[in-house]
Amino acid sequence: MQNFQNKVVVITGAGSGIGRELARQFAQAGAKLVLNDWNQDALTATWDELPEASRGYMKAFDVGDRKAVEDFATTTHTSLGRVDVVINNAGITQQITPAIYSTIEDYEKIIQVNLWGVIYGSLAFMPHLREHDGGCLVNISSVFGLMGCPGQAPYCASKFAVRGFTETLRVEMRGTGLQVVCVHPGGIKTNIARNAMVNNENGHERFVTRFDKMAKTTAPQAATTIINGIKRGKNRVTIGPDASFIDRITRLMPESYERILHRGLDRAKFLTKR
Ligand SMILES: NC(=O)c1ccc[n+]([C@@H]2O[C@H](COP(=O)([O-])OP(=O)(O)OC[C@H]3O[C@@H](n4cnc5c(N)ncnc54)[C@H](O)[C@@H]3O)[C@@H](O)[C@H]2O)c1
Secondary structure, eight states, X not given: OOOOTTOEEEESSTTSHHXXXXXXXXXXXXXXEEEEESOHHHHHHHHXXXXXXXXXXXXXXXXXXXXXHHHHHHHHHHHHSOOOEEEEOOOOOBSSBOXXXXXXXXXXHHHIIIIIHHHHHHHHHHHHHTTSTTOEEEEEOOGGGTSOOTXXXXXXXXXXXXXXXXXHHXXXXXXXXXXXXXXXXXXXXXXXXXTSBOSOHHHHHHHHHHHHHHOOEEHHHHHHHHHHHHHTTOSEEEESHHHHHHHHHHHHOTTTTHHHHTTTOOHHHHTSOO
């Protein structure tokens, strides 16, 4: 898809970070935006920034709520008449917690939002995207959908699953006119660490500080990379030099990439219960 003028673009998690930047850049490109976030104030703040002509529809709800996602798809189609691009972007993580100390509730919550949110959004919107040629479905995975990361087991489980689901859709949809894109961002300077699920305040502060140092790519750069990927007809997009490196190293050394990617990890200290 080369031109977004008057195209209907749906973005979940548009109240912050990558989702908000996508909304801004698609609005500049002349698209009609349909936005969601579960934080009403954050969603309204994004909405209020957009030029009147680019405001299609907005609704605050949790993407892990299947009925709410299905209603969102139906209302979008009924009120705007078509759907051209859907970006399942909403996502959450937790502060660094070893897999064995993450609770079942942590796993369930993160998988409900990050995986079920993407599955609900894809299945609810695909019939509308497929009503015409040239539709595009974009699901946001992560570099943590390419490699295991200490302290992020629920998030990695959800993002590897998003990749598996999205790559399967891509294979099934080849030649049908629907572009299916799986996105693997590296560290992007957003509020993801600040918004993380917290089980210990000190640990959360350390996580935010470490994340802010590590994340090198800005949200506007991330949004531009995704939009360029759509324009170029790509079905797999990595964002940032860290993501390109992780993509290569996990393919070259699938059995032992931790020797390079996590070589400084003090396992005895890491596995101490906090
Ligand atoms: N920032 C990074 O380094 C990074 C790296 C890889 C992947 N990602 C992914 O990019 C996507 C966007 O994250 P971000 O970095 O912009 O984070 P962010 O926290 O800045 O923005 C995420 C937005 O999604 C919303 N949201 C969260 N759960 C929701 C739910 N259940 N229903 C509706 N809205 C919900 C939040 O309120 C927030 O406004 C996520 O899927 C995230 O996993 C981010």
